[in-house]
């Protein structure tokens with residue numbers, strides 16, 4: 001590859017907490033080629049579909065280039081002066097707790113450190129919280145309760161060395177694909193390695209698993225209490241290790257009371273799981289949002305930790321509980337104390353000695369003595385007017401917070417809202433009084449910490465466009481203008497990092513484990529060249545695992561097992577709201593899509609918001625394939641496409657979280673989720689709302705594709721980027737009187753040649769617009785949802801005039817179907833044909849024949865599932 005001659009710059013992926021290393025080669029045209037870094041210890045060169053497509057998301061489309069006040073562009077001085085003045089005036093009049101920052105686990109450590117220092121040390125309030133409250137808070141609380149510190153004990157190597165991996169509430173194949181691939185690769189070498197999935201829903205992570213426990217939503221505490229009880233009953237506890245643990249007797253006692261019927265699992269499945277877990281020495285239990293996002297999230301975490309502590313399976317090779325982090329710097333944010341209930345470097349806000357030490361170190365004028373408002377409470381205080389000035393940085397709460405309509409209204413009603421983002425095209429930015437342009441991934445420098453405590457550099461390869469500035473600099477500029485010039489007089493991220501590292505040394509003197517003090521005298525060059533390094537990094541120790549030695553961080557040095565009791569999800573199903581509403585992620589989109597939606601190939605996999613519903617429920621409710629459904633909860637409503645599947649249990653429904661007012665306004669699913677939280681962690685129960693589902697009675701449905709833009713305004717629409725332009729699904733109750741006029745409005749077309757097919761009685765209208773001999777746009781309207789070859793049609797805009805209105809592919813061009821392999825654009829139908837014609841019988845052969853699955857490999861579990869389904873069909877025939 002000739003790209004090899006260009007100097008490659010090492011950085012870290014913008015997305016998930018796996019923290020894959022990437023090589024960036026600027027293409028000289030404002031973009032860069034992105035490949036996996038073969039030397040990075042997280043991924044050794046692998047990338048998933050999202051990481052592989054990073055290069056396609058570096059364009060300037062939609063970027064916010066200048067500060068704005070209201071709708072008007074302004075200069076930095078005016079914007080920063082306004083922010084500083086409004087915050088200072090509000091604090092002077094109403095006290096420090098009348099202002100708040102809501103930040104993000106995607107901020108770099110240096111940005112995060114500065115935000116936290118400004119709020120906790122200088123403004124003097126603890127009202128800084130982060131979207132990590134929606135993500136990792138229950139794990140933080142659970143680990144602190146068990147270990148006396150928020151520390152992941154193990155390393156990624158443990159996932160390869162384990163003989164049993166248990167995934168609890170984790171769709172690892174889609175959400176941490178490179179870790180999933182590392183596990184599958186290890187399993188290929190050691191087929192005796194077993195995989196168990198604990199999830200109320202069947203996901204692609206279940207493919208190839210030895211056991212899938214489709215438990216009742218929220219019943220994990222009962223499941224793991226049952227395991228703890230078996231450990232005790234069978235004498236499988238590690239008595240020697242239990243010398244390092246307190247509370248075991250109480251925990252065993254509570255576990256003995258567990259009622260396992262609430263899990264809904266068959267006794268033989270429970271027995272199989274308990275036999276496997278107890279009978280395998282090297283067990284890693286990986287857990288994620290199915291555990292954390294629950295009103296009993298902290299207890300779920302401790303139920304898992306109890307079992308590992310009781311058996312001493314922690315902190316040794318191939319053993320341990322393993323919380324996989326979501327965002328690229330979820331871990332770094334916890335280290336800098338970005339949550340409202342922590343201080344920097346794992347120090348405790350309520351501890352006067354800790355507070356005093358941080359105050360002295362910062363020369364801070366004032367420090368809060370108590371915790372600040374956690375996310376859900378923070379937005380409630382915004383709604384009541386207690387919080388009057390709010391700064392939102394690097395997150396999109398109008399979409400991602402529970403009770404999202406109320407949160408959106410609270411932000412809109414706040415006296416003064418500042419938003420720092422890279423785009424104005426997000427739901428939250430559109431509510432800002434002041435909008436500040438931030439430098440994006442690829443344009444800024446700093447560090448992130450991944451799931452296994454590895455600190456890696458993100459590096460800039462492109463100049464920030466327009467007037468965009470890195471987040472730390474925007475924060476420091478405001479701090480200086482508020483009168484704290486000296487404390488925020490940073491020359492760059494390396495200076496911030498050194499200060500942070502020095503503070504960790506002070507924390508270590510209080511016996512804290514987060515110690516990177518050996519990096520406190522790193523030179524600028526050393527920072528520039530910093531290679532990935534796992535903390536701690538101190539004179540005393542470097543990296544490694546925690547707790548294998550039985551040394552914990554509670555006073556007295558012991559771990560704690562907790563007596564736990566199952567509590568059902570807080571919202572109860574009832575005749576009005578009979579369904580349990582589960583939510584989560586899809587493979588190729590990242591959260592509110594502000595970056596991933598820019599890459600056409602990432603939208604081709606699942607281009608529309610949907611609701612998974614069991615065939616029995618669908619039949620009972622008269623919902624057919626491709627129908628739209630209206631979903632309602634006591635909080636709000638949504639309209640989604642039905643996907644009828646037995647991947648969910650009867651009575652459960654599932655929807656992905658990614659759609660927004662920009663991409664599908666009726667698909668904002670957090671409008672349905674109540675702001676109910678775990679009493680210990682404050683984390684919302686995002687996976688167990690209750691809803692009613694009915695068929696959405698549309699008078700018309702339409703599919704459209706265009707090489708231009710779309711102006712959509714009907715009751716249901718969802719738009720996705722394509723290579724050719726864009727595609728959209730639409731539906732409404734009353735059809736427009738004149739479809740051609742409406743189509744011209746939607747496509748922004750006045751001229752062009754129109755071709756049409758119309759059958760009024762059947763409610764069918766098809767219109768194609770051609771310009772200069774090429775297809776510009778087309779719309780297919782029908783009364784019922786139609787079976788069109790959408791994935792083929794979406795490729796046509798811009799092509800020489802052809803007859804598109806049949807909605808079918810020409811005989812010589814079979815419909816590829818929805819794109820499964822986004823790297824090579826290979827569709828489901830193409831793969832199925834290869835399987836059914838016998839051209840490919842294994843995932844490897846599909847790769848040989850079609851290339852599918854041979855680059856990032858993120859689609860390999862789905863290809864395997866297609867092969868398995870086809871084999872099942874053949875067996876049945």
Ligand SMILES: Nc1nc2c(c(=O)[nH]1)N[C@H]1C(S)=C(S)[C@@H](COP(=O)(O)OP(=O)(O)OC[C@H]3O[C@@H](n4cnc5c(=O)[nH]c(N)nc54)[C@H](O)[C@@H]3O)O[C@H]1N2
Pocket residue numbers: 016017050135168169170171172174175176198199200201203216217218219220288289290291325326327582583584585586587588589590591687
């Ligand atoms: N493609 C992609 N990857 C991502 C992200 C993304 O947006 N897109 N986001 C990143 C972030 S920030 C995060 S936090 C992670 C999240 O990663 P995951 O936690 O793996 O993802 P989710 O899909 O939110 O939820 C995981 C599973 O929890 C299950 N679940 C629901 N309720 C329960 C329950 O009561 N018990 C159990 N045991 N399981 C339950 C759901 O059915 C779902 O399959 O992903 C990261 N990676």
Ligand SMILES: Nc1nc2c(c(=O)[nH]1)N[C@H]1C(S)=C(S)[C@@H](COP(=O)(O)OP(=O)(O)OC[C@H]3O[C@@H](n4cnc5c(=O)[nH]c(N)nc54)[C@H](O)[C@@H]3O)O[C@H]1N2
Pocket residue numbers: 104106131132134135136289293326327393394395396397399400401402420421422423426438439440441471583584585590591592593594595657669670673686687
């Ligand atoms: N129902 C339900 N709700 C959920 C979840 C769920 O599973 N179910 N998951 C929750 C979880 S785990 C998470 S992590 C959240 C995620 O939810 P959010 O954090 O709200 O989602 P993102 O889309 O990642 O928002 C990031 C924003 O930062 C902007 N941005 C990108 N780069 C930069 C930068 O360099 N600087 C600045 N200042 N801005 C930048 C992006 O344009 C985008 O607007 O959602 C939570 N909400």
Ligand code: SF4
Pocket residue numbers: 013014015016017018019020043046047048049050051052175176177178179
């Ligand atoms: S697994 Fe994918 S999204 Fe996560 S860091 Fe690696 S390449 Fe990025």
Ligand SMILES: [Mo]
Pocket residue numbers: 134135136326327
């Ligand atoms: Mo997250």
